[in-house]
Amino acid sequence: MKSMYKITLQLQRCARDITNMSQQAVNGISHRGRVLTLDSMNPNVKRVEYAVRGPIVQRAVQIEKELKEGVKKPFTEVIKANIGDAHAMGQKPITFFRQVLALCSYPALLEDSKFPEDAKKRAQRILEACGGHSIGAYSTSQGIECIRQDVARYIEKRDGGIPSNPDNIYLSTGASDAIVTILKLLVCGEGRDRTGVMISIPQYPLYSAALADLGAVQINYYLDEDNCWSLNITELRRALNAAREHCNPRVLCIINPGNPTGQVQSRQCIEDVIRFAKEEHLFLMADEVYQDNVYAEGCQFHSFKKVLFEMGPEYSNTVEMASFHSTSKCYMGECGFRGGYMEVINLDPEVKAQLIKLVSVRLCPPVPGQALLDLVVNPPQPDEPSYATFMKERTAVLSTLAEKARLTEQIFNTVPGITCNPVQGAMYTFPGITLPQKAIDKAKELGLVPDMFYCMRLLEEDGICLVPGSGFGQREGTYHFRMTILPPTDKLKVVLQKIREFHLRFTQEFS
């Protein structure tokens, strides 16, 4: 009981921190005379929210510190299932990738017989494309040319030969950077003319954060939870028509495979979306960073580019699109390198010139990330010495992920009050949770949204860090959380079991 009291206290403290920050200013920290205060700062930044690293994660970091300092808790470690961070969850890097990166970092190793020839060949090729043969030189702002060529070849292979032009490839600092850059080009106008951007709900909060920052109008379209989080054109049309009353909708963002929802779109659905975008004169943004993360039988990744071109010139010559990819996900999970690219289709050549100008201000994406991206799009080939190891490592990661996707769905669906769609792809599950009315009331009393209250309790009681569904958006009156499936299988089983027990306990407490 005493520990429950403590937890409640902590939650109250937390709620105060989150919801009542301005009060703090009045009570404690004076900001008299300051140039930059909460009141005098950019209001768009204040509107930005990013739940994946929000208050719950800050509390998780704090708890980790407390554990280190010897504070007694009902658990011995915090498991951060809030973010798709594969290496942090124990996934090992792909050997070949890291060998090449070491060679690029310290080229004296090119003389070392311990490194395979194909790794040396790749490193040499990358270094030759760098100024002064050093990854410490700036690259061109669009990214190193031979790497953009490799990206284009990778896309062509992926899309069954549909041509890709290296001039349409822009390397980036992770996918986030490219997404924000394209949105920045698109957002303009005032009042009813302000650019509206359609995003799925649930969404990945980079989108809502970027739209708040840019002062764009966020247009929500809801995914169909009852049908495996599928995208429904009727719902797209509803959202669009409603938005036209108050803004100028110009952009449609799609995440496929879905984050946080894990669905993989059918070819038919993608065709429908493209037709819709053309009819409604929308710029398409296809977030395809999970393109290699497809697990469910019968599901397959179809790139928007490929479907667009298969729909014929009427579409492929007119629909404007940008597709995004990253080194952070898939089988490599190299988040820390911040590598990524986008391919633009049918972008106005004048706008392209503006885009190049805009990216040049930041000089270039990190070159180690560019090098890594080159390896991702140009991995060892069957006739090369590193091929066998590479394939073994790659397959092991992807098949384990597929197993964990199944396991997650299976275990969650045994819990009364948790409903979990199949994790067809990506790295997350977004199950619906039924919360008793008393829990909802208690949350309100504490000034927390109900699923934040739920997740905070789980964190305090079991050391498991999830992200509340409210951070991604959800239909009113429904509650969810996002959990990554990345923990090692054994640990994942423990996590699922603990959540199961917590959920039953929580439900009982408030029934």
Next chain:
Amino acid sequence: MKSMYKITLQLQRCARDITNMSQQAVNGISHRGRVLTLDSMNPNVKRVEYAVRGPIVQRAVQIEKELKEGVKKPFTEVIKANIGDAHAMGQKPITFFRQVLALCSYPALLEDSKFPEDAKKRAQRILEACGGHSIGAYSTSQGIECIRQDVARYIEKRDGGIPSNPDNIYLSTGASDAIVTILKLLVCGEGRDRTGVMISIPQYPLYSAALADLGAVQINYYLDEDNCWSLNITELRRALNAAREHCNPRVLCIINPGNPTGQVQSRQCIEDVIRFAKEEHLFLMADEVYQDNVYAEGCQFHSFKKVLFEMGPEYSNTVEMASFHSTSKCYMGECGFRGGYMEVINLDPEVKAQLIKLVSVRLCPPVPGQALLDLVVNPPQPDEPSYATFMKERTAVLSTLAEKARLTEQIFNTVPGITCNPVQGAMYTFPGITLPQKAIDKAKELGLVPDMFYCMRLLEEDGICLVPGSGFGQREGTYHFRMTILPPTDKLKVVLQKIREFHLRFTQEFS
């Protein structure tokens, strides 16, 4: 004569490209029906300009391609003296840094006896601070904690013991990223309430670009060319008072040592600036990325932080400031890694929370860049095996730079019509050039600003790529160019000689 005709033709083509892009739309590329066009895009982005990678550099890249394809030119290589890119100019990376980065990339090398123990120790420490002991994991958004601690210790040592708090350190993707982030927090208001930001003229065009992008008001204060580009408080006050008529000036940006102007501010000047900022209620942004690049006798780098604290609590407890540093410059010149940090002083705690939220949207700065930064702020110590080599390499770079700084000033000042201030610090010279009236008229006829015409001619005739002074700002009726002093000494001598000859030829042609 024929070749002169060709050059004129090319210049005309260039001028058309630069100044008349919208015409192109009307004549050629149709954008009927496009969602995103020059007319319908974000107007702030259109206003962005970044001369360091502008049209002249694009032409330089094109010429390089032409040379490769066998096109005959009056030169055999293009020398890109437009950007401070040390490695591209042949400077070798610091061995110790690259050894540690190789170890971090491929930790299997930790077993390799070829690597010195101190490099292994550093790598192990960095890896232990990474999620899953991998630089492929995301770090916290503010940057890895033990690296922020090292940065704080570095600052304390630099500033003679004045305390630095790791909580005030934010790692970044190069310094540019942090500069834009702080500006983003500061810019708000509409019309006469719109935030005004004071920047030096000449300036580093990241500032004007960021201000255009954010829609802030740029307030120009002119550096005193006749006094070694020094900063004059009377001029600051003039600029501020004029600006108060039409906007809300809230920020004062200083670059010390200066880019593109190479001056090093005296301690007295910094004190005056701080006093001015306090009196006028301005947020200070101190761009100190060249803090190790000081060459002139009698000059010394004084950090704004140190001077602020030495002025007593009246100042150190009230003046809000951010100072920026980078891994791209100094003796290491590791531009490609995009490492950097800022230290904030007296930032409102609530604004800090907003800052952390804002940077969390981009997840984290590239981890290899963070690792590199850690080595820069925590290099080999006298009792460590890598110390001797490290010091030898570091000293060699800095003493060569000092020699090149002197050489540049000396040779330029022998040319009638070129006036060159001493390069006291940083990596550039920004000499004034006298252009004959006929050349100015000719430039106007071609639709080019006069110093762009001059630089384009130099590029076409001698393969030397400089940036016109107009890209940095200059007093009306004066003309300059920026040149980096980074080429190897022998090549730099050739470059200076070629510019000398070109200038004489150019002057004669138009006299």
